Amino acid sequence: MQPDSASHRIARVAAHLSPSPRPQMEEGVRPAPCRAKGGAPGFKVAVLGAAGGIGQPLSLLMKLNPLVSVLHLYDVVNTPGVTADVSHMDTTAVVRGFLGPNQLEAALTGMDLVIIPAGLPRKPGMTRDDLFNKNAGIVRSLCEGVAKCCPNAIVNLISNPVNSTVPIAAEVFKKAGTYDPKRLLGVTTLDVARANTFVAEVLGIDPKDVNVPVVGGHAGVTILPLLSQVHPPCSFTPDEISYLTKRIQNGGTEVVEAKAGAGSATLSMAFAAAKFGDACLRAMRGDAGVVECSYVASAVTELPFFATKVRLGRAGAEEVLPLGPLNDFERAGLEMAKKELMESIQKGIDFMNK
Ligand SMILES: NC(=O)c1ccc[n+]([C@@H]2O[C@H](COP(=O)([O-])OP(=O)(O)OC[C@H]3O[C@@H](n4cnc5c(N)ncnc54)[C@H](O)[C@@H]3O)[C@@H](O)[C@H]2O)c1
Numbered sequence: 001m002q003p004d005s006a007s008h009r010i011a012r013v014a015a016h017l018s019p020s021p022r023p024q025m026e027e028g029v030r031p032a033p034c035r036a037k038g039g040a041p042g043f044k045v046a047v048l049g050a051a052g053g054i055g056q057p058l059s060l061l062m063k064l065n066p067l068v069s070v071l072h073l074y075d076v077v078n079t080p081g082v083t084a085d086v087s088h089m090d091t092t093a094v095v096r097g098f099l100g101p102n103q104l105e106a107a108l109t110g111m112d113l114v115i116i117p118a119g120l121p122r123k124p125g126m127t128r129d130d131l132f133n134k135n136a137g138i139v140r141s142l143c144e145g146v147a148k149c150c151p152n153a154i155v156n157l158i159s160n161p162v163n164s165t166v167p168i169a170a171e172v173f174k175k176a177g178t179y180d181p182k183r184l185l186g187v188t189t190l191d192v193a194r195a196n197t198f199v200a201e202v203l204g205i206d207p208k209d210v211n212v213p214v215v216g217g218h219a220g221v222t223i224l225p226l227l228s229q230v231h232p233p234c235s236f237t238p239d240e241i242s243y244l245t246k247r248i249q250n251g252g253t254e255v256v257e258a259k260a261g262a263g264s265a266t267l268s269m270a271f272a273a274a275k276f277g278d279a280c281l282r283a284m285r286g287d288a289g290v291v292e293c294s295y296v297a298s299a300v301t302e303l304p305f306f307a308t309k310v311r312l313g314r315a316g317a318e319e320v321l322p323l324g325p326l327n328d329f330e331r332a333g334l335e336m337a338k339k340e341l342m343e344s345i346q347k348g349i350d351f352m353n354k
């Protein structure tokens with residue numbers, strides 16, 4: 001057999017780096033003459049909205065994840081720069097950038113996990129629902145791409161208003177005939193991270209030792225921390241319960257106001273999304289006992305979507321866990337959460353059926 005010539009090796013590496021389309025490179029920059037034989041085993045992950053406030057640090061964190069072999073970064077702006085930057089990190093994942101709707105299909109083809117932080121963030125004075133008109137269409141078009149190019153991928157949806165965008169995504173997949181409720185997960189991990197942080201502050205312990213289930217949805221009163229189920233078991237005074245519940249429900253607004261017009265939570269959200277994405281990947285690998293809160297299709301209440309603890313597995317949300325025992329304060333909170341959630345869910349469904 002003829003030994004591989006240098007030009008063959010370069011062509012092979014170039015093909016490995018970019019089956020289609022070619023990565024964005026500066027004029028005259030050629031692919032490196034390296035001798036790689038192919039990708040490492042692992043999962044293929046796409047970040048849609050990768051050049052944004054969440055997308056950039058999330059891309060960095062996913063590039064650090066040893067379970068990721070291929071990382072596709074898609075946005076409608078600035079992906080060449082973000083991709084060049086992230087791709088120089090000497091970790092395993094091969095990074096490819098994709099820019100604009102013409103490259104969406106290439107970005108999505110073959111993906112195992114698609115993480116979506118695309119869309120507008122809030123400014124002070126806005127509710128998450130005020131983002132609906134802009135973000136509903138963005139989520140719809142990206143999910144149409146998922147249905148077409150990687151219908152078996154697990155989707156982690158971050159774009160707000162999550163209470164409505166998850167129902168929109170479900171409707172897109174139903175229309176395409178690809179809907180599997182297990183594979184569509186709304187990301188509420190930041191609510192849990194905030195709850196763990198604020199509870200740990202009150203208790204004077206390390207947040208890493210705290211686990212607060214946060215159920216319902218991801219906006220205002222729909223964010224329902226179950227302080228009666230905190231791990232490690234502990235009790236709170238009525239004042240502490242009132243303070244913690246308000247602070248957890250208001251965590252996003254606290255950041256929006258502190259950023260004073262420059263956006264909403266990006267760094268803590270990237271951390272939370274990377275944590276949730278890692279949990280999904282570990283479960284997809286076959287790890288047992290991976291449990292996270294997530295906003296999913298659910299029969300826990302009469303609503304079609306609801307966030308609770310979910311057992312993750314190879315196929316996604318394999319088991320939606322029950323609420324567990326609630327106290328009177330939490331039962332009252334649940335009724336308020338359900339009322340607002342129902343309207344947000346219906347708004348998402350109506351958007352897709354008008
Ligand atoms: N689920 C949560 O807990 C949570 C937390 C924080 C923020 N968010 C939401 O995440 C979203 C993104 O926030 P951000 O701070 O990163 O905003 P950002 O404006 O900094 O970034 C959004 C990115 O999406 C891109 N984008 C817009 N349209 C697109 C399209 N059609 N396809 C691909 N990319 C597109 C933009 O170009 C931009 O780079 C917002 O809707 C925000 O409310 C959710």
Ligand SMILES: O=C(O)C[C@H](O)C(=O)O
Pocket residue numbers: 121122128160190218251252253255256264265
């Ligand atoms: O508050 C926002 O608008 C962003 C996000 O939903 C958050 O909780 O930080």
